[in-house]
Amino acid sequence: MKTTALIAEDEALLAANLQSELVGLWPDLEIVAIVGDGRSAAREALRLQPDMLFLDIRMPGMTGLECAEALAEEWPEGGKPFPLIVFVTAYDEYAVQAFERAAFDYVLKPVQTPRLEQTCARLKERLKERSPDSSVPASLGGIVIQMRELLAAGSPQPAHLAQDSAPLRIIQASVGNTISMVPVDDVLYFEAADKYVRVVTAQREHLVRSSLKELLQRLDPQRFWQIHRGSVVHCDAIASAQRDESGKLTLTLREHPDRLVVSRLYADRFRGI
Structure with missing residues (x-):
């Protein structure tokens, strides 16, 4: 059976470029869907159950991180193994800190062929080693929490919350x-x-x-x-x-x-x- 992948990227040109690069580097890989937001990614991933997901971290409505959270909670027991996840980001400092020692990969936008080639090689190895059960990787929760903290660090605070950085009292x-x-x-x-x-x-x-x-x-x-x-x-x-x-x-x-x-x-x- 062919290895399958889903791409979630809200910028159509970047999604098309990623698809083109993947086709060139991995001819046997089947792209089963390309979607432009996190909710569609979660819905289609649950329906199609691909082997891997390429998730843009920042997407409208539901981010790539929130999509990963939703899938971890809703992935059917006894179904296909939980997909391998590659996070796509334009923020190098976030990616390096969060994924350097994790069981997840990342690629930076715009996608560079040599870096994506490394990612494809890692994915192929992980597919060989992957357990047939549908369990969610234990490190996913930590990655989601860490990435949320990193992304939030540069976000403005809502007006109805306190203005300083101390925890709410x-x-x-x-x-x-x-x-x-x-x-x-x-x-x-x-x-x-x-x-x-x-x-x-x-x-x-x-x-x-x-x-x-x-x-x-x-x-x-x-x-x-x-x-x-x-x-x-x-x-x-x-x-x-x-x-x-x-x-x-x-x-x-x-x-x-x-x-x-x-x-x-x-x-x-x-x-x-």
């Missing part, structure tokens, strides 16, 4: 004409809810008009752990982590009846000592 939640001051220490978990984030404490919950991605930039990562692309939990609020027969992890909280599911991408956080 207070969240201002508006309801009508009232603004509730919610100490971050009281928050048990955050959950994405469309254009809002649910802020859940032991006593009540609030909605703030923000994205979880924006909040993550201001939370202390030692205390607030991302456990799913849509949820972040205060580590002190976790009472236990239970794994079922299929390997799915669920968290029980100390002061709240809600139970939180941990995605495969972040399951590596929970290991017995």
